[in-house]
Each structure stands twice: as structure tokens, then as C-alpha cells.
Amino acid sequence: MVKAAVIVAPGGPVEVRDFPEPQLEPGAVLLETHYSEVCGTDVHLLHGRLAGVPYPLIPGHISVGRVLETNGAARDVDGNDIRADEVVTFLDVHGTCHSCWYCLIAKASTRCPSRRVYGITYGADEGLLGGWSERIYLKPGVHILPLPPQLDPLLYMAGGCALPTALHAIDRADVKLGASVAVQGCGPVGLMATALARLSGAGTVIVLGAPRHRLEVALALGADHAIDIEAVPSDERPDAVRELTGGRGSDITVECTGEPSSIAEGLRMTRDAGTYVVVGQYTDAGDVTINPHADLNRKHLDVRACWGIDLSHLYRAVQLLARHRDAFPWRSVISGEYPLSRAAQALRDVEERRAVKAVINPRR
Numbered sequence: 384m385v386k387a388a389v390i391v392a393p394g395g396p397v398e399v400r401d402f403p404e405p406q407l408e409p410g411a412v413l414l415e416t417h418y419s420e421v422c423g424t425d426v427h428l429l430h431g432r433l434a435g436v437p438y439p440l441i442p443g444h445i446s447v448g449r450v451l452e453t454n455g456a457a458r459d460v461d462g463n464d465i466r467a468d469e470v471v472t473f474l475d476v477h478g479t480c481h482s483c484w485y486c487l488i489a490k491a492s493t494r495c496p497s498r499r500v501y502g503i504t505y506g507a508d509e510g511l512l513g514g515w516s517e518r519i520y521l522k523p524g525v526h527i528l529p530l531p532p533q534l535d536p537l538l539y540m541a542g543g544c545a546l547p548t549a550l551h552a553i554d555r556a557d558v559k560l561g562a563s564v565a566v567q568g569c570g571p572v573g574l575m576a577t578a579l580a581r582l583s584g585a586g587t588v589i590v591l592g593a594p595r596h597r598l599e600v601a602l603a604l605g606a607d608h609a610i611d612i613e614a615v616p617s618d619e620r621p622d623a624v625r626e627l628t629g630g631r632g633s634d635i636t637v638e639c640t641g642e643p644s645s646i647a648e649g650l651r652m653t654r655d656a657g658t659y660v661v662v663g664q665y666t667d668a669g670d671v672t673i674n675p676h677a678d679l680n681r682k683h684l685d686v687r688a689c690w691g692i693d694l695s696h697l698y699r700a701v702q703l704l705a706r707h708r709d710a711f712p713w714r715s716v717i718s719g720e721y722p723l724s725r726a727a728q729a730l731r732d733v734e735e736r737r738a739v740k741a742v743i744n745p746r747r
């Protein structure tokens with residue numbers, strides 16, 4: 384039998400259940416899970432805030448594990464065979480069709496209606512398709528990426544799903560050398576966006592967030608300035624950013640908060656003719672009021688949004704982390720490892736912001 388932690392229904396509970404050992408179909412790969420992530424999305428899943436999620440659910444969309452078994456040939460994107468005992472990760476998005484209008488004409492495969500996501504839109508009734516499990520069943524066609532030997536699995540988990548998400552957002556932000564970048568939010572995505580803005584050659588990086596211990600991590604990951612939103616009220620934050628950017632505001636602002644109210648602030652702290660990228664509004668948390676004249680049109684603002692990741696973002700995140708593993712104390716993002724039996728506690732620690740990032744270790 385295989386043990387996995389399951390969110391039984393929207394609202395919980397979370398419990399450990401036994402599943403039968405899976406039989407591999409041709410092209411499938413079975414992993415022994417080393418680590419799987421607990422991220423803000425999993426808190427949303429616990430509370431039933433995402434549409435189209437089948438419960439019961441084995442969460443865990445970004446994971447790393449050792450290949451136990453393959454049934455026939457499976458290859459990575461470089462064309463190499465996936466071998467037993469290799470330590471690998473995989474793209475949680477599966478089934479992108481590469482034949483629909485969004486995939487082919489709009490070239491926006493993250494909006495492909497066929498895509499399914501491990502740990503989010505694949506339910507436990509369909510198999511071991513989430514990472515909070517001793518084993519993960521990789522269906523034929525799942526994009527598997529071996530970790531480079533110099534990339535420690537726990538270091539990879541420090542990047543987790545936030546790193547490729549932030550990488551996609553920083554791509555959208557088009558950071559020029561020397562640009563000033565404001566990052567709203569210091570959860571995992573905000574922290575990774577901070578590090579990537581720094582690696583992209585930003586001049587000044589300003590992070591707005593709370594609590595203080597997360598802002599300390601942001602400073603360690605390359606921020607020049609940290610604005611504590613528990614000390615600076617919403618209507619004063621744009622001025623605080625302007626003070627740090629020659630009175631004009633940030634060239635680029637990246638929203639990583641999940642709070643609709645941060646949108647108006649973000650538009651206002653960005654300089655005229657600057658760029659605003661929204662990546663944090665992953666669930667529907669409500670509406671917000673902005674002034675289209677003052678906040679958009681007159682400012683000549685470039686507003687962009689960013690949904691999901693594709694293989695290119697995950698691939699580049701893995702390579703980047705291996706290359707820059709010593710550039711920052713990446714692991715300071717990870718607050719703790721939890722066995723399957725403490726998955727509910729891990730969710731609470733993330734939700735109540737005691738943990739920046741929690742990692743499930745099913746071998747504990």
C-alpha cells in the first residue's frame with residue numbers, strides 16, 4: 384500500500400489514506416517522493432476556493448523524487464532516457480494539447496482548456512497524482528526534468544512553484560538593466576520575484592510586505608529596501624516607493640499579494656509610462672476600485688497579467704537555480720519539513736504565515 388495525505392472535501396479534513404500500488408501503463412513512470420511543496424494554492428484548495436477541483440484530492444503540485452520504475456521509454460525534453468534511480472522533478476501541468484486555438488494561434492498554452500494539473504485538478508480517485516504521497520504516478524506525456532547533480536533537491540524545493548511562476552512574471556515585466564522594481568508581497572512568489580529582479584540586473588529592488596521575518600528573507604534575496612505594510616498604511620505606500628525612486632515611482636511593479644486592494648496601490652506606485660505585472664491574483668478574492676483616468680490612461684501605463692507556467696519556465700528555473708545556487712540563501716525560504724501525518728499542520732502554518740514555505744517529506 385501507498386500512503387498519501389488527502390484533502391477529503393472542501394473545508395477538510397486532511398487525513399492520511401492508503402492507496403493500492405499502481406500498475407504502470409506504457410510510457411508511465413513511478414516516483415518515490417522525496418519532497419513536495421505546501422504553497423498558498425494548497426490553502427485555497429483546503430478551503431475550496433478554486434473552481435474545477437475534484438475532491439478527495441492529493442495535493443502537491445511541485446515535487447521531487449527518485450525514479451522507481453518506468454514502463455517502456457520515457458524521455459526528457461533534451462531527448463535523454465529517464466532512468467531508474469534518477470532524481471527528477473516534473474511539470475505539474477499535463478495534457479496541454481498543442482493543437483487548440485490558444486496553443487497554436489494565441490501561443491498562450493497556459494490558457495489551453497485541455498490542461499490538467501497534478502495536485503490541483505487531478506483528484507485522488509484518478510490515482511497518485513499529487514505529491515503529498517509516498518509515490519507519484521507520472522502519466523505518459525508528463526514532462527520530466529532530471530535535477531542537475533549540483534542542484535540539491537531541498538534547494539530545488541526552496542524555489543518550488545514560486546520560482547517558475549516568478550520567472551514567468553519577470554519575463555512579462557521585461558526588466559531592463561538598472562530598472563527600479565517594486566515587488567508587492569513577500570510570500571514565496573514575491574521572494575522569488577525579488578531574487579529574479581536582482582539577477583535580471585535591476586537597479587533598485589523594493590519589497591512591500593509583512594510580517595517582518597519575511598521581509599528579512601526578501602533583503603537576503605536581493606531587495607535593497609523593505610517596506611513593512613503593517614507600519615505603512617495603504618494610501619502612503621505609493622509615496623514610500625516614490626521617495627525611493629527619485630520621486631517618480633518604480634519603472635516596474637510586480638504584484639504578488641493575492642489581495643485585490645493591492646492593485647490600486649500598485650498602479651499608483653508605478654511611474655508614468657511604467658509597467659505593472661499582476662501574478663498574485665490566483666483566486667477570485669473580489670473586486671477593487673481604480674480610477675481609469677488617473678491610474679491608467681493619463682499614466683500611460685503598461686499593465687500585464689500572467690497565468691500559470693509552461694515547461695520553459697520550469698526548465699529555466701531548474702537551470703537558473705543550479706547555476707546561481709550560491710548567489711542567495713535560497714533555503715531560508717523553507718521554514719520546515721513535515722511528514723504526511725502533519726500535512727494539516729503544514730497547511731495551518733502556511734495559512735497563518737508562521738511558515739514562509741513548508742515542505743512535505745513522506746519518508747519522514
Ligand SMILES: [Zn+2]
Nearest residue numbers: 480483486495
Ligand atoms: Zn491547447
Ligand SMILES: [Zn+2]
Nearest residue numbers: 422423424544
Ligand atoms: Zn504552488
